[in-house]
Amino acid sequence: MTLADHKTVFFNILVQSALPVTLRLIAGSFFLACLIGMVGGIIRGLRVPVLSQLLGIYVQICRGVPDMLVLLFLYAMMTRGSTYSIAVLGISLIQGAYIIEIIKGGIQSVDKGQWEAAKAMSLPMTTTLFRIIIPQVMLVALPALIGQLVLLIKGTSVASAIGCMELTKRAIIAMSGFSNALVVYGYVLIIFFIMCHAITMLGKRIEKYVVERIIGDRYER
DSSP states (O other): OOHHHHHIIIIIIIIIIIHHHHHHHHHHHHHHHHHHHHHHHHHHHTTOTTHHHHHHHHHHHHHHSOHHHHHHHHHHHOTTSOHHHHHHHHHHHHHHHHHHHHHHHHHHHSOHHHHHHHHHTTOOHHHIIIIIIHHHHHHHHHHHHHHHHHHHHHHGGGGGGGTOOSHHHHHHHHTTTOOOHHHHHHHHHHHHHHHHHHHHHHHHHHHHHHHHHHHGGGOOO
């Protein structure tokens, strides 16, 4: 491959064409996954009858089925949806199941005294939940959520199975014109590594800042 070929593959095909699609896929999927995870996690954490059991089944299914099969199933079922929208829905459903368990664990980790004190003060459930419990849950869940975002970023590559034009799919198509697989997939690997590493470093800074704001100079990492 010539220098011009390298520029075409990396900048024109991967960075300019595929990366924006991948970033939109990440943003849309993570937003919807967090929405699913927050609502479902609260229901599971509060052990709401029937709904909690149904969500438990949903979580077990999503955690026990390969991600690619979920996308292929949705692709076969949603014949009128775009590959991007199907990929966002599929990835968010899968990642939302994991976030449900993260939020559920965070709620159950809050000391019972917090609930009892709020009850003794006759605070409404919504005030107790969103003003007292959830802020503590987010602090506990923050590292796990950052880790889940990294997994989601890496998991976007399965969207290539249904034809979504993200990084991996563009790389596969580029192979028809540039036969050096080591170089083409190597560039994809580098882009994914940069994104995941940047999110990991940013997550550590956010975690440190949030914890220091709460417990001050006693925080050590």
